[in-house]
Amino acid sequence: MTVSEPVSETPWLQNEDQKPLIQIKGVTKKYGEVTAVDNVDLDIYRGELFCLLGGSGCGKSTLLRMLAGFEDLNSGTITIDGVDMANVPAYERPTNMMFQSYALFPHMTVEKNVAFGLEQDNVPKLDIADRVHEILKLVELEDFKKRKPKQLSGGQRQRVALARALVKRPKLLLLDEPLAALDKKLRKQTQFELANIQEKVGVTFVVVTHDQEEAMTLSTRMAVMDAGRFKQIGTPTEIYEFPESRFVADFIGSANIFEGRVVEDGADHVRVETGICDVFIDHGHSVQVGAKIWVALRPEKIRLEKSDNPVSGQNQAAGVIDDIGYLGETSIYKVRLENGQIFDVSAPNQARPMNRTHRITWEDRVNISWDPSSAMLLNS
Ligand code: ADP
Ligand code: MG
Numbered sequence: 001m002t003v004s005e006p007v008s009e010t011p012w013l014q015n016e017d018q019k020p021l022i023q024i025k026g027v028t029k030k031y032g033e034v035t036a037v038d039n040v041d042l043d044i045y046r047g048e049l050f051c052l053l054g055g056s057g058c059g060k061s062t063l064l065r066m067l068a069g070f071e072d073l074n075s076g077t078i079t080i081d082g083v084d085m086a087n088v089p090a091y092e093r094p095t096n097m098m099f100q101s102y103a104l105f106p107h108m109t110v111e112k113n114v115a116f117g118l119e120q121d122n123v124p125k126l127d128i129a130d131r132v133h134e135i136l137k138l139v140e141l142e143d144f145k146k147r148k149p150k151q152l153s154g155g156q157r158q159r160v161a162l163a164r165a166l167v168k169r170p171k172l173l174l175l176d177e178p179l180a181a182l183d184k185k186l187r188k189q190t191q192f193e194l195a196n197i198q199e200k201v202g203v204t205f206v207v208v209t210h211d212q213e214e215a216m217t218l219s220t221r222m223a224v225m226d227a228g229r230f231k232q233i234g235t236p237t238e239i240y241e242f243p244e245s246r247f248v249a250d251f252i253g254s255a256n257i258f259e260g261r262v263v264e265d266g267a268d269h270v271r272v273e274t275g276i277c278d279v280f281i282d283h284g285h286s287v288q289v290g291a292k293i294w295v296a297l298r299p300e301k302i303r304l305e306k307s308d309n310p311v312s313g314q315n316q317a318a319g320v321i322d323d324i325g326y327l328g329e330t331s332i333y334k335v336r337l338e339n340g341q342i343f344d345v346s347a348p349n350q351a352r353p354m355n356r357t358h359r360i361t362w363e364d365r366v367n368i369s370w371d372p373s374s375a376m377l378l379n380s
Contacts, residue, residue, distance in 0.1 A: 018046075024063075028040075040230055041230075045204075048205070049198050052064065054226055070090055080095070095170050104157060111136070111146065115129075135163045159193075166201055166203065172205075174206050192217070222239060244380070272375075276317050297375055298376075305367045322362075330348050
């Protein structure tokens with residue numbers, strides 16, 4: 001796959017002088033019968049904001065806790081900055097953890113909350129003052145330093161927790177669902193802030209989240225997890241545009257998925273026979289003629305046209321509008337195809353509904369079509 005980002009910002013691409021900061025090799029963690037983390041391998045590089053993304057119970061927090069040293073491994077190794085962590089206790093690791101609950105001291109001011117860890121480490125008083133000042137400036141809380149946590153908004157409390165974790169200058173900051181306590185709008189805004197702060201301090205972040213939008217916004221790369229395993233590791237674009245499995249295609253965004261059989265496998269194209277139409281894809285893929293595979297199409301990549309002349313042929317099909325969901329900025333059209341499958345097609349609402357002349361409505365006959373570059377092939 002070709003990736004367009006410059007090499008300096010993509011240390012995970014082959015680059016001899018970039019050693020990973022974290023190397024996870026064959027790591028497994030079991031709780032009785034439950035395998036929480038199942039033989040995973042992962043390299044994370046300095047300066048990355050890496051997200052572990054997956055549904056509840058898939059093992060994200062367990063993996064994070066093993067990095068922090070709060071949990072033993074059943075097998076495998078974790079190396080941070082070249083040092084095997086097997087016998088390194090949590091308090092001696094170059095890591096710091098930020099918890100979902102923030103765990104701020106309610107009776108202490110912002111300033112004291114942030115200074116606390118440094119005082120525990122016996123950092124000289126003048127240095128503490130400097131470092132606290134510097135970090136509060138970074139998270140834009142200088143004006144709030146004399147306040148106590150209950151006098152702050154949720155977003156501000158989140159930034160105090162972040163400041164408190166960063167002031168200790170860890171090589172690696174571990175964040176478990178850092179934005180889960182915030183409401184949706186604030187969470188979106190805070191995602192950008194978090195990414196900006198991470199970029200400024202340059203500390204490597206590993207963030208656990210179950211929210212795919214959050215992972216897409218924050219990460220340099222992410223691992224999509226399911227039942228203790230990594231389903232796919234990649235940049236947000238790779239994961240969205242080139243999912244390798246039905247699980248990932250469906251988990252990240254939404255996708256219309258249908259079965260097919262490969263009938264042509266060229267260097268620069270693939271042709272797939274499906275129950276919907278002949279699908280032509282204008283790039284190579286590692287598949288074999290005759291193989292059963294799945295095709296996925298994102299709702300926004302499908303064109304929708306009202307028409308009484310049903311099309312057939314490559315990358316197009318005819319159907320009937322079964323349902324319409326008005327979401328404000330876009331509408332989702334549920335198109336019932338001739339084989340009975342319902343396809344989701346999304347379209348932006350450029351005109352206000354009452355002004356639209358060629359409005360598509362329930363039971364309208366429509367044709368759908370897509371570009372040869374839009375269909376995604378899934379092997380499993
Ligand atoms: P996530 O953070 O992805 O929601 P966790 O890592 O917390 O998932 O949990 C993964 C699995 O391990 C779940 O099935 C959970 O019930 C189990 N688990 C986690 N911690 C413990 C524990 N201390 N004791 C027993 N089972 C646990
Ligand atoms: Mg968790």
